[in-house]
Amino acid sequence: MKKKVLSLLMCSVLAAGIVGCGSGDGASTTGGGTQTSSDGSKSYSTDKITINIWDSNQQAGIQEIADDWTKQSGVAVTIEVIDWDNYWTLLEAGAAGGDMPDVFWMHSNTVQMYMENGILLDLTDYIAADSAIEKDNYYEGIWDLYNSDGKQYALPKDHDTIALLYNKALFEQYGVDTPTDDWTWENMYDAAKAITEASNGEIYGLALNTSNNQDGWYNLVYDYGAQVITDDHKGTTIGSAEGKAAMEMVRKLLTVGAPQSVVAETGTDSLFQSGQVAMITQGSWMINSFYTAEHHDDYAWAMLPYADTNNNGSCDSGERFSCYNGLGWAANANVKDPQACYDLISYFCSKEGQIKQAQLGVTMGGMKGISADFAGAFEGMDVSAFTRAEEEGELYFRPYTRKTTVWEDALQQAGGFLDAWQNPNDPALMETACDNAQKIIEDAIAAE
């Protein structure tokens, strides 16, 4: 009898092997050719560099640029993609345990902590000796972000802006005029309302999750004259009258958008791509995912609407903002061959690497003056809204403090803005949420 149970268990274990293999979703790909043609002038003590990134949309393009560098240097480059949430958990554990990738992306949310603790390779001397990297060529906000105590710890990889994405087919179907560059947030509300009502709630005019901050409601806060984090990174004005006016507009938009229970389960991008939502706001780093989507012919981009705070009917200075941020290429301080890692970073950030990155449509450059290359990368899709956002509107840097995630997550959840998002018909909830948000941010900064 016992034998039977045992054999049953064995059967199951065998099956486990099959199921287990099927369900693993390792997202790593190894690099292309491992040429060892060391014709380059420099010789390195390593023949392999591993890179960690979090965006699988960019993997192919980055690998292509890295392969170009491999041809010159003879050092193979392997890219591993780890999704955003796990990326930081793993990187931090790796930093504490001494097992980090050689080269990786840094982000404004966490970079302060990494720089202060000597986790990142100090690039200052390498930059000074490198003629390809000139500070003036890069977006200043991004360059300075990765500088601590006069030392440079990462080089600007890219920059990004935000635009409005809409589904032309849905606008046509419900007879609503498509977004223009003259739109205010009120116009967006009217259009969303028309679509939601005309479809009897089958289709949502817009979708906005609490987690759409950089690519969503942050922008309204700045349009209306408030700041999520003040310029000195020591406070916030989200609870001010301007902040409340901005969030009141957000609340109004939510009343004609997809309910929170829907966006939290399916995600605004999936809802949009399945034709359930007519408008979402998105960052330039996501273009590729929509450009390669099934119904991409129906998609078009417009500049983010503005807030006509002085009611004169035109967009004046300080009324249209787009968030911008830029990733940095950084290296592990304890890497075996720092020169090789720096040279790879330098290649990514050099004019050659940056132009290639833009032309491949990976992202916009961290280097200035190559936006045209990027706009040309998406044949058949007009993405100029992202570059016009910086020419015609104003940019502000993605709000950050020393431990951004603490307050950023709290704002998205119950006790923060989630309460108001759940019941957009109650203006009092949004006002309370603004007061709570003010306190959440202040408390978080005090605890840093």
Added chain:
Amino acid sequence: MWKKKMTPSQKRQAIWGWAFITPTMLGLIILNFYPAINTVYQSFCKTGDFGKGNIFVGFKNYSSVFAAAETWQSLWNTVKYMLVEVPLGIVIALILAVLLQKKLAGKTLFRTLYFLPMVCAPAAVAMVWKWLYNQQFGLINNTFHTNVAWISNPNIAWISVGIIGVWSIIGYNMVLFIAGLQEIPKDYYEAAEIDGASGLRQFFSITVPLLSPTTFFIVQTRIIGALTVFDLMFMVMDKTNQALNKTQSIVYLFYTYAFTNSNRGYGATLVVILVVFIMIVTFFLQKLEKKIVFYN
């Protein structure tokens, strides 16, 4: 034993004994004991970045953990999950075990099928269920033409998550029950049959009491398992889910503090409290064992 002088052969045996347990001991010390002690230590610290610069702060973490409403809510959520998973997982598994004990064509196939969820990666299981439950495109809502927010409605999300737990654990419980059933001598059933007891009567008067050691073992291990649940909530529910506060387990809360917010000290305090809670529950279960478990 050490006081007495050992004979050479005893000595050899002792050396071999130590040699055999050393690998396990090393594993336990490095992977279990050291981290456990370190966690207790960290719960008294304001931890620094990257595990450097811990500052001893006494019971400060404990007072803030006890003062936070979310701690008690999460503990209650965990208990609620346990109340769904443990009883349902046991009752259904017992019924299946009894049925699959009978002569039945394809018995082995059924047993394997029921056991399969147990051998799937929990993350994969949760992903599949997440899409089954999806309000917009989910199979459940589409099949029954309903529009229920299974995992976003705070009132039912904890049950939905509990059901995934039940589904995953049934096979494991069932195998243990089958093993227990095979221990029960056939004579009892034959005698009962001669006395004219119905199948149901046999089940409650013979099977249930004689299975009680197995049942107790399952109850105890599953309660501990349910109290430490994390992966289901983590995989199924998005951070911006409005039901998250009413569903997240205490280990989920620990993950948020320790890994997302890098506040290891606070996170360590949460798990220490959970361990104490589990110890109290286990203590009462052990007391109960003497009263209700029937050893043959």
